[in-house]
Amino acid sequence: MDLKQKIGKRIKELRKSKNLSQEKLSELADIAQNSLSNIETGDNFFTAETLEKLITALEIEPDELFKFDHFKSNENMLEEINKLLNEHPEKIPEFYRIVKAIIL
Numbered sequence: 001m002d003l004k005q006k007i008g009k010r011i012k013e014l015r016k017s018k019n020l021s022q023e024k025l026s027e028l029a030d031i032a033q034n035s036l037s038n039i040e041t042g043d044n045f046f047t048a049e050t051l052e053k054l055i056t057a058l059e060i061e062p063d064e065l066f067k068f069d070h071f072k073s074n075e076n077m078l079e080e081i082n083k084l085l086n087e088h089p090e091k092i093p094e095f096y097r098i099v100k101a102i103i104l
Contacts, residue, residue, distance in 0.1 A: 005042030006068050012040040014058050014065075028057035 001009070015025050022040070026033040031050055038044035039054075046054070055062055072080075085092055 001071065002042065004045050006071060007045075007065055008040045008042040009071065010065055010068065011036075011054060011058075014060060015040075018058065020058075025054075025057055029053040 015022070020028070022033055022036050026036040029036070029050070030053055035044065035046075035050070039046050039050075051062075051065075055065070058064075085095060
């Protein structure tokens with residue numbers, strides 16, 4: 001996934017987390033709905049002006065658009081978790097309790 005796709009996916013994710021349709025977000029950001037659609041799919045990129053409008057309409061800080069860690073594959077996330085736990089074995093019981101609470 002390239003940067004345009006990641007940012008588009010993140011915008012879509014943020015839009016949905018705020019229960020906004022593409023139509024509503026495009027209205028709030030004062031951009032065409034088809035432009036928003038193309039941004040979300042990664043087909044088009046945005047100008048700095050459009051970026052500012054989207055950030056304002058979504059009521060987020062700019063860095064929120066660049067939080068992609070959760071887009072990693074399960075395999076990559078497991079490798080990273082294992083590395084972190086190997087580096088901090090004292091955290092294993094706490095990690096275990098958290099994971100168990102989430103799953104059960």
